[in-house]
Amino acid sequence: MFDDSRLESTELTDSETLRWLATAGARIRRAAQTRPIGHLDRADRPRGILVLGTEARLVRAVLEPACPVPFMAWPGPGLPAWVGPLDLAVVLGGHDSPEWVLQCAGEAARRGASLIVAAPEDSALAGAIAGFSGASLIPTLDSDPMAAAVAVLAQLGGLGLGPVVHPEQVAEAADLVAEVCGPSSDLSENPGKGLALELADSLPLVWGGTVLAARASRRIAEAFRRASGRPALAADASELSGLLRAIPERDLFADPDDDADVRPALVMLDDDLLPGKLRDTAAGLIRQAESVGVRVTRISSGPEELEATAIERYVTLLQRGLYGAAYLEIGLS
Template sequence: MTRPSFDDARLEAPEVQDSPALRWLAETGARIRRATMSEPLGDIDGADRPRGVLVIGQEARLVRAVLEPVCPVPFMAWPGPSLPAWVGPLDLVIILGNHDASPWEVDCAGEAARRGATIIVAAPADSTLGAAASSSATTVVPATDADPMAAAVAVLGLLGQRELGPAFEPEQVADAADLVAGLCSPFHEIGSNPAKDCAIGLAEGLPLVWGGTVLAARASRRIAEAMRRASGRPALAADADELETILRAVTPRDPFEDPYLSDVEAPPVLMLLDEDKVPDRLNGVARRLSNIAESVGVRVCSISSGEPGLESSDVERYVTLLQHGRYAAAYLGIGLNSSS
């Protein structure tokens, strides 16, 4: 695949301030506040601790990444298309959806209600999904915005209050999204805008995204999805071993070659998320990937969720990483003239 034409002047054009993609990103904090401040409909506080927890739907893997290390009962993110046979009245089923929930999610909601399971459903109260999950043991978290992440944060906050997950302040998560929006605002020029700078780094290559922690790995997949949507070209999020295999197969770049005149395939660009916060067992992994990339002339971009010593919750760090990556993807699309 030859390199598309990226024009960094588009990032500074006055009309970029009216970009729908950037406006949607800037409103993330507000959507999180609306989702977390909406009063749940139901009596989840009166329910007993469940025997097990099952989550399905959009952002189920985010909920799993946050809950699995601390949840005091067995937990599973379920890909469908039918409800597991073991789910019954002693279990909690979490369903993350919207007006456009898939038929199998609606079927699972109805089946969970028929089996008498305790249900938390994040969806509009008047949606097909909400109606299917309706029972005396159902709690509805109203999701009025089409933002699965905001709904997931609201559900995670509710689970934290029930001691099924880590406690955190949803307002601080919204503040984290607002902070990224301020740093990556289109009003900031390239020299002071980390997302624009990252987009320029990605302009000539195909993103390979690696996350140093469990949540960073989850964010890496969402960022790769955003890159693909914005640019219309491949982007890969994968484990270190898989990325290392790809990097070792790259033909070393000729330093005397003119990248604008040569008709060669676009090289990869390595994106490292939270490389400074990896667990002890992964010490040196990010360094090894960087060394391999640099040895073959592959550019390396890093995104951090903040200083390691900061007392931020995992959810705050996830949102920070994801928003930085999404802003970079939006500016990449604008520079390629493939998004508005």
């Protein structure tokens, strides 16, 4: 059973998960401010860019719409045959990077490709490109792939290969979430605690319409599963619509305290910021959920007039969802 009194406990400040979330901004700053080791031999525009490793899809989601050259997020296991001296390989990883990532990084260096690697300085991945000219290592903390991705995006933006990313602004976005969702914030004003309350007895169905919101939805659903031990699904609109069609209407006379009546809840990410047809898609999902008595809850990255960048909105959505999952776990423990 979910105990909401735990969300007001003075012992929340001892939670390792909440402390970790609160320091996300600091980790982003540290990764971005660390001076790269080595440098790229060529400053001209590469023929193509290949990104692989941890958070490669996040880098793709931010970079792809603005990248002036062909761009690919690579799932492995081998390096594509086309990668050569005219190309740039971007590799993100940590101490536990898979062997194929290490092999791809080393092979790209041997073929003469330029390399940007984000990894701990003492990791095997950093060692795989040591001694190669044209390789730039961004030393990172092994424990925060998102901070490493922001540092990589900032460097690529500075090279004119993607949108300009200001890590300080991204860090501030994470800090703002920590301020409103922190343990000292009252239950009635804390969106993280409110999200946990709304999902306390539910099976979350998470939807994000944009590419980055969809990316955040998968991470948030994963956090909900870990926090509650119950299913949670992030999927596209057609899949969620099919699930909603299969849900029977809520019995108005059912006992609200019946543990067996655990129903889905539709979690919408930034549905108020969607363009054109996506807005219609979101409205259709909401109508469908409400027609069968499924609760609709929202996670927002803030009003449109704030003019936040895509990566800032991603971090805001993700952090708010992760705070909700953290409080959900605390209330169920």
